[in-house]
Structure formats: C-alpha cells, structure tokens
Amino acid sequence: MDVTLMRLALCIDKEISSIDLEKETISEVCVESALMLFDKLNKRDEKLVKLANKLHLRCSEAKRVFNRNPTEITEHNYNSLILIGLTLEMTFLL
Amino acid sequence: MCSIGTGYRIKEKRTFIADELRRPTQKEFEEGLEFLIATNQINKDPLLSCFDSLFSINITGCIFDYESVYLKYLIENRFVKHLTADEVNDMLVANLTKPINAYSRIRDNEKIVGRSCWKVINGARHIFNSYLIRK
Incomplete structure (x- = not known):
C-alpha cells in the first residue's frame, strides 16, 4: 500500500478508536477520508480487515451509547460509523 | 548513555504510528485526501446516467447488483459534495420511493430481498443525512 x-x-x-463517543464528534474529514479511501485498498490487506473488525465493534458501541444517551453528538457518531461501515462493506463486496 | 540503537527507537516512538493516544489532526487527514484527489478524477456525469438505468431495473430480480452499484457510485463520486441540492432531492429522495415500496411489499415473505432493500434505503438515508450536515 x-x-x-x-x-x-x-x-x-x-x-475511530480514540474519541469519546459521548463527548466528541467524529470529524467530517475522517468520514470523507473513509468514503474515498477504502475502495482503493487491497481487500486482502490485513490492516483493512483489522480496521473493519474494529469499526464493527465501535459501531455497536456507538449504537448502545446513542440508545442510552440520545444527543446530537451520539447520533452524529452513530450515523458516521454506519456510513463508514457501509462503505467498508461495499469495499469487501465489490 | 543511550546506544545508537536505543536512540533510534526513541525517535521512532515519536512518529505518528507509535503515538497511540493522539487524535489525528485535520492536516494529517488532508494530506492523504489531497493525494487521493490528485490521483482520482471526480466526474459526476457517470453518476447521473447510472441513476437513470439503476432505477429502471426490476428491483426484486436484481436487488443485489442494484444495491452494490448504487452505493458504489454514491461513494466513488463523492456524491454529497458534487451534486446540487436539487439534484440530491430529485434523485435520492424521489427515487427512493421505489425501494421503499418494494420493501413494504416483500419484506414479510422474502426476507433476504427485503433486507437488501432496507440496506439501500438505510444507506441512502445516511448519505442524505450526511449531505444535510455538510450543506
């Protein structure tokens, strides 16, 4: 790569790993980077697979946080992680 | 007293990769984005024609391709940044009527197809939300 x-x-x-899902928002530039980057990566790259696993766990966590404490920040983070997750899913599918 | 080897390791720890606690800066993201933009031709015309053909197919027969190509084009063409508000409204919201109707019609007896429809709807909804946030 x-x-x-x-x-x-x-x-x-x-x-994705470091932010506090209740207090900080995932930046737009991070989401935009994910939208643009994943399709360019090798699907067999171990780093991409690890990132996909981490993202999946983080997305589940964001959902739990949002359900427990529905604020603009937690909703933003949940939506952002779903969007990144969809992008990643498509990367592996196509 | 540090050996050259130890000094080298200390220097390495100061690099980005080893710095595990720091959140990346905007500049660090932009550096990568600039590289991607420089090596990618952004062109929304294929997206426009893609929508026309995608939304005219038989949704229950071709749902998987529909979903894949649809989202792929949205993502690859950086949809939310390169279409106008009217284009977003016309193509995304109006065209979602078809998968939404298909979903409500088939979800009870064809769960796999129904789930795919739902993913199209949900994916588009999040992309649309993302557009609204950036507007």
Whole structure:
C-alpha cells in the first residue's frame, strides 16, 4: 500500500478508536477520508480487515451509547460509523 | 548513555504510528485526501446516467447488483459534495420511493430481498443525512 494511503488509513483507525463517543464528534474529514479511501485498498490487506473488525465493534458501541444517551453528538457518531461501515462493506463486496 | 540503537527507537516512538493516544489532526487527514484527489478524477456525469438505468431495473430480480452499484457510485463520486441540492432531492429522495415500496411489499415473505432493500434505503438515508450536515 502507498505510504500516504497507509497513513490516511491509520488516521481513520486512530480517530475511530480514540474519541469519546459521548463527548466528541467524529470529524467530517475522517468520514470523507473513509468514503474515498477504502475502495482503493487491497481487500486482502490485513490492516483493512483489522480496521473493519474494529469499526464493527465501535459501531455497536456507538449504537448502545446513542440508545442510552440520545444527543446530537451520539447520533452524529452513530450515523458516521454506519456510513463508514457501509462503505467498508461495499469495499469487501465489490 | 543511550546506544545508537536505543536512540533510534526513541525517535521512532515519536512518529505518528507509535503515538497511540493522539487524535489525528485535520492536516494529517488532508494530506492523504489531497493525494487521493490528485490521483482520482471526480466526474459526476457517470453518476447521473447510472441513476437513470439503476432505477429502471426490476428491483426484486436484481436487488443485489442494484444495491452494490448504487452505493458504489454514491461513494466513488463523492456524491454529497458534487451534486446540487436539487439534484440530491430529485434523485435520492424521489427515487427512493421505489425501494421503499418494494420493501413494504416483500419484506414479510422474502426476507433476504427485503433486507437488501432496507440496506439501500438505510444507506441512502445516511448519505442524505450526511449531505444535510455538510450543506
């Protein structure tokens, strides 16, 4: 994988992993990066598979957080993670 | 007292990859995005023609392709940034009538097809929400 793309994938990974789902919002630039990047990556790349697994868990967590505490922030994060997840799903399907 | 090897490792830890606690900056994302944009031709014409053909197919017969191609084009063409509000409204909201109707008609007895319809609707809804957030 190109180094620049690898760094971008790392940025997405770190943002998804590090934010507090109740207090911070996933940035637009992170979502946009995910929309653009995933389709360019090798589907067999171990990093992409790991990121997909992490994203799946984080999305479930965001749903629980939103159900427990429905605010603009938690809704934004849940929607963002679903959107990123759909993108990733399509990456593996196509 | 550090050996050269130890010093090298310390230096490595300061790089982005090893810095596990810091949230990425906007600039770091943009660096990657600029590279992607530079290597990608953004063209919305294929998206417009794709919609015309996609929404004229038999939804119960071709749902999987429909869903895949539909979302792929939305994503690849960076839909939310490159269409006007009228285009979004006309193509996304108006055209969703068909999968929504199909979903309500078939979800009880054809669960797999129903689920695919739901994914189209749900995916489009989130993309549309994303558009509204950015507007």
